[in-house]
Amino acid sequence: MNRKNYILVGIGILMSISVFSQQGKQKRADTLFNKFSFVKAAKVYTELVQNNYNRDYATRKLADCYALLRDPRNASRYYKSVVKQKNVPVEYYYKYAQSLRGMKKYDESQIWLQRFKDSGGVVDADDFSKDINFITSVFGAKQQYFLDRVRFNSKYSDFGAFEHNGKVYFASSRDEGVAIKRVYGWNEQPFLDVYVAEAGSRRNVDHTAKIKGDVNSIYHDGPVTITKDGKTMYFSRNNFKDDIEVKSKGGLTNMKIYRATLVDSVWTNIEDLSINGDNFSTQHAALNKDDSKLYFASDRPGSVGGSDIWVVDIFPDGTLRNLQNLGDVVNTKGAEGFPFINNEDILFFSSDGHTGLGLLDVFASIKDEEDESKIVDVINLGIPINSNSDDFAFTMNQDGITGYFASNRRGGRGSDDIYAYHREPVLHVEGVVTDAINSNPVQGAKITLYDDNDQPVAYMETDENGYYQINIDRNRDYKIVASQDKYIDDYRKFTSKNIQTELITINANLLLNPVQDVVKLAKLDLNTIYFDFDKHTIRKDAAVELNKIVSLMKNDYPEMVIRIESHTDSRGRLSYNDKLSIDRANATYEYLISKGIDPKRITEHQGFGERRLTNGCEDGVNCEEEQHQKNRRTQFIVVKME
Template sequence: MNTKNFILVCIALMISFTAFSQQGKQKRADTLFNKFSFVKAAKLYRELVQDNYNRDYATRKLADSYAFLRDPRNASRFYKSVVKQKNVPIEYYYKYAQSLRGMKKYDESQIWLKRFKDSGGVVSSNDFSKDIKFITSVFGAKQQYFLDRVRFNSKYSDFGAFEHDGKVYFASARDEGVAVKRLYGWNEQPFLDVYVTDAGSKRNVDYTAKVKGDVNSIYHDGPVTITKDGKTMYFSRNNFKDDIEVKDKKGLTNMKIYRATLVDSLWTNVEDLSINGDNFSTQHAALNIDDTKLYFSSDRPGSIGGSDIWCVDIAPDGSLSNLQNLGNVINTESAEGFPYINNEGVLFFSSDGHTGLGLLDIFASIKGEDEETIVDVINLGVPVNSNKDDFAFTMNADGITGYFASNRQGGRGSDDIYAFHREPVLHVEGVVTDAINTSPVKGAKITLFDENDNQVAYMETDENGYFQINIDRNKDYKIVANQDKYISDYREFTSRNIQTELITISANLLLNPVQDVVKLAEIDLNTIYFNFDSHKIRPDAREELDKIVSLMQNDYPEMVIRIESHTDSRGALSYNDKLSIDRANATYEYLLSKGIDPTRITEHQGFGERRLTNGCEDGQKCEEKDHQLNRRTQFIVVKME
């Protein structure tokens, strides 16, 4: 490799590294946003905007982050830029109107609300009739949660599902199969016990699935939470001594939080915690990410309402200190309970005091710029919340799936466990590259079409040749790249039947310059094709190759070409790489055998299945004629004179 080519390769690698590092930053920002960590997400989106990387998308998400942070000044600042973008979703007119409302710019807000309505948006009659929080409309713009079936509910009460190390722990009143059932006088159901089953299990869970050890008693036990190392369990239990319930001054039996340790696969060494008392309840344990804080609900003295969310520090020796009420942003004069902390430090809880859809609703907290102070709460909306009690929300480590409980209609028992998954925004992204020097093509026009060839979106690539467009799931698309002095390229792809957690579909595009590089198809020559799993030159391919020979020997004696060979997607990637090289070699040898000087063929390369002409990727159902289009060799003119 000469010095010039070496420098070009190094530059290309540096550009690629920069692009991928920016892609990684965007994906991290999206992950933080989806986990309600809006302060950290906003910081990354600001950096992306400053770096001019996928600027339109980053600006939208930055504005949304400020909206969630109850910062209408910054939200409106960035929404002002967003609404000027080409083909911006009309919901952003509404969001901008709401942020202006938050700054009390009522006249300007009405202008953008009218713009939203004139663009086809539907506005409730009371949307601006009172000074509602603009953040509510931002959050409710699109359904985020979708329900999945849980197979281990019973006809009794089931709730508090918590996933740890591939197991799901939950509280249940099912005590079927036991000869003597002890019934709880309040609702004539058996007392709660703690059960465990494999995550994703389809089998029924009976009394044999109770956790082993000393956690389950003759009274109520559960729900539970477990430390990250899997060695310590915190769980709720009725206050009793010597198998007799301890009553408070009102004659009621309260709840306590206990701690157990795992010894030889048994949960044992149960201890009463110092935060408990006989005259108030302490229950619904939850741990922060590093197990240094214990959150719980309690109606202890100092509570604002019927029960509040509290927290306490956990020392390395297990002692508890610094008892704190979380304050009146979280707690109301009514009841709050069932706290849960996700991996980004966001508190989820249930309340019947905050504005909701029914009785108990599930809410998420919003932290301010200092990442410590809770400034607001968000109702998670439907379908997580209903007009009944919705509670015991937990989120798995992936930040996308989890569980909650509800007594809504349609369940199997009094309380049922529901699984959920979130559907993060799905987008198609890629890099448009110059086919000759592999440098990114800045300002390439990207057009997205649906399956009926209707234009869905339009944008231009950034300085790194990068583009990203939000798309819907379960749709078929075609994406086309155009640029002056280049021959256009396109790809067809689908977002059907893809995994929920997938947020990116890749669609890189390759442009051949018109002036310096011309495909032979421009002079009425066709690409040649190969049979499946073969590099043998077919009779129809020989005819096309003979035309090339004639052109190079008779019509264009100075013509210099490049050979590029490809495969379909079937077979292993490494095997297809070799097969495409064999096809390139076979094509090259054929031309040499007809008298073409090897110096007039600059390269003969194989690209395997990396440059498919259509959407026939691994796992996609395609007919043979579609696969045939990918088993090809193309000829690129490098020099004409």
Template sequence: MKIKNYILVCIALMLSITMFSQQGKQKRADTLFNKFSFVKAAEVYRELIANNYNRDYATRQLADCYALLRDPNNASRYYKSVVKQENVPIEYYYKYAQSLRGIKKYDDSQEWLQRYKDSGGVVNANDFSKDINFITSVFGAKQQYFLDKVYFNTKFSDFGAFEQNGKVYFTSSRDEGVAIKRLYGWNEQPFLDVYVTDAKTKRNVDHSSKIKGDINSIYHDGPVIITKNGQTMYFSRNNFKDQIEVKDKKGLTNMKIYRATLTDSIWTNVEDLSINSDEFSTQHAALNSDDTKLYFSSDRPGGRGGSDIWVVDISPDGSLSNLQNMGDVVNTESAEGFPFINNEGTLFFSSDGHTGLGLLDIFGTIKNENEEIVDVINLGVPVNSNNDDFSFTMNQDGITGYFASNRNGGRGSDDIYAFHRVPTLQVEGVVTDAINTKPIPGAKITLYDDKGNQIAYMETDENGFYQINIDRDKDYKIVASQDKYIDDYRNFSSKHIQTELTAVNANLLLNPKPDVIKLAELNTIYFDYDKHNIRKDAALELDKIVNLMTNDYPEMVIRIESHTDSRGALSYNDKLSIDRANSTYDYLISKGIDPSRITEHKGYGERRLTNGCEDGAKCEEADHQLNRRTQFIVIKME
């Protein structure tokens, strides 16, 4: 009996020791998780699951670890188990939907997002569910961005590439050449430093390329932005003082933006900025085209949630003022970061709150005529993927630039990607009245390809303007039509057009439609050889014109053009044609036509022959007669 009791006591003791062991593991895992050491935390949570200890909780935590490590494959795998748990918090439906989106299971993602909403979850207005056709529209959009090779990525995290004056500045956790390696607990990689290399380099970059001066520290440094004159740098860095991290009330070390100046080719005089705080993060500096505004991301109070994009004015003395949140069009309840401003003042940024292809996506902004941001647009593939895409920058040429991504196929956790952009090409122009040169609103514009297939059509605006997107390296025909006018068209080509050009001009002129029956009476009149007097047959025709202008079209305005045949000297024929124009003009005026209704009476000599009867040609007299004429051009009908 005593032996039996002893055995039971031993078993109970062993179970107790095992339980306390598992409790200790969970406590350790939670501590690692709360310290953002997600790699190590995931290892312990997997052990807890294998030992079937508090399995549901450990599975939720493990799924969250992978989500925070931006690993949607593993995150979705464990969230799939989580959402089957009894009484699971409904936010895991949302997390599962996000992870499914990260592995391109968009239909399943929409299903779980709907379950989240049906269970009472609130989805912000900019959520990825707002447009069920979004994925199709992004992947089907005309590709503008094309990827180029980058030679200096490593197996570590590389991002934040920024090019200026032939140099590329970037942020990396590569640790080559470092004797003592300090690892960041979140992802078990070395801390970030700032590097610089030639923009056209085709070799890897080691520790010798770290930026010179006081920028790099023992903690995270970067990314950076530099003013146009190359003398001032703004950069992100962990908040620390006297080589010791400064923590907020939650025990976390936040990020700050610092400013440094270039002195004797060394970055020094590092300055803490007034927009920083120990209690929240401020990072990802960006400058506008004239360096008068500093954009950044921050989770400071007053934002919409997560981190927001903010902007502050930079005074000539360097002081910062007029802090503003970029507003609801840009910022969501989720995370926005990595702002960048191109030469045209367009804001680019990364977000996982706007409609995207995966996790973080890169977006551009759209402004109205008042320079107000009214919408954002996803840059589409290949800039964006089903993983994190961020730190977008564009070079001064507006065509090339960089971004970073942790998508499959890279060398490390985050890799730098170079791109060149082929901007959308447009055909544009103004449709005008050929007579009075006024723009024609509401004219129908039809675009055809080189096989005669209709590609697009639209109507001109109130200024007679039109604009249609076209492909490069193709031939086109564009036609303008309007009920009161004769159609006009132009053939044009988009072949061999420089990449920087974004528009092909194709203005179109429409002549008013005449009343064919009435204007058939505006016959050409003819003259005898070497004469300019009005013949009897010509007088009959001119009387018809007088009647037409007096009774049928009292507002009609015409132009007179007179000609000769080719015989005789060129200068003589010029004078003779002018005499014929004058005779015609005088006859009409003598019959009561207001001179203001004849805009011009001009002679063209032998310059506009109607046939091949040029000097030296053998022509019958009847053929020469056809060239000795006066014609009437209608300028205005009514």
């Protein structure tokens, strides 16, 4: 190889390494984005933009990162580029309008909002009614949470719904059906008690649904949380002793968290926890995914604002140690409360200190990618979870899709009502691209995603395992195409419409057939050989063709690899013909081996019986012998040339 060829090969290798490096970066960026790691995702998307790799897609995702990080300046900077892209989804006009509003560029924002509407977008009349945190509206533009009906609300206060083993536990002041009601002087409603109902039940829940045991008292009780094994409950309750409220130095009756155990289906053995105190409140218990940490709200000394989120370790013996304030990323000078930890150990909480839609809003935490114990930011869950009223007591069920929250928004039945929701998680299409001949994965195949207007949405390249993954929107029609220089393109059409909410993956595997070199194949002239009826012996005319193949494989193409496929006509039983075709394949294989062909150069020798007829001479069809002869054959497929 001369120096010029060495240089070309070197350049090709460098280009290949670069392409795979960028493809790996895109995969990492998408993974970070899906995990709410928007800071790190933004850095990787920035590198992709700078390297001009899948630039349109990376710019969109980069702009979305800054929007989700509540950085309107950088979000609008990249959205400005996005809206200039050809065939950009119209929702980006809306996102650009909201980012401009976040910078108080109201006139320009209205222009892009009108552009969004003119392009078929639907806008809520209240979207621009007040100057709010723009990220909430970005969430609203592409709704992730959807409300479901709850049938057990009352005209009183209901909140803190927590689902465990098919039952919903919640706090309520409904005390309906009781002749004598004790009324809380603050709002003239009965004191809170803990109730339980069957999840999805349509039955009315009255005083008979109070949980059994010693949890409910004459004062406020609830909300609750329960360990995964169902044996231990943590719940909030007014601080009292011997049926008398214990007041703080300021004359207030504070809240405490108590622990109960389940004994013979009754909650009992009530325990006052060591984290409690008479001069501050401790309430709203939540457990992490392995029940090793207890999160709660408290205004104890060391709090940043009116109340903060705190956490303490639960040791195997039940003792509580290592009390910590979660810090100023979560806690503000306002009030934070109602923590909840989902199966991914993501913290959700309510706050009136972080920028939101109204009073209390629900927020989710964002963890550091490398140190998951560290929270780096919080995001507003947006509408419909949040409103211009108090929204709080957010919980998520074990499925990670459904859950509950409470709100005193308009349209409810009582002062506080429980709302159920389901969310639509990020959806992606994934698959493996394989070689149709040898079933090996195809590395470096270009995957292009098209929308229902046949416009490209995104692209990437397969990894060393032939694997690809691309995020997609729900309720859309798509086409995905795999292409590679040495192969014929393959594509699949699929839809994300009317799919199950919990589904997060659509599979779309693709097969690529190698492009055959017409000149070489013509020169090879690998003719089909034929057999006599009901025989598998090699005929003289077949031997001539086989000797040609031996010569080509030995002398002209010493690296050529082939595959043998043998067939029969339709006469005879199916099972018999299957065996006969295998005998013909074996006879052909053995002939080539006997002439000195390395067995490794014949990848397969298979028989297909009468299953692949070349004409219409099926069972029951009257055909001439010449037509049947065309089906009694062995064919040779070139798997590899060099």
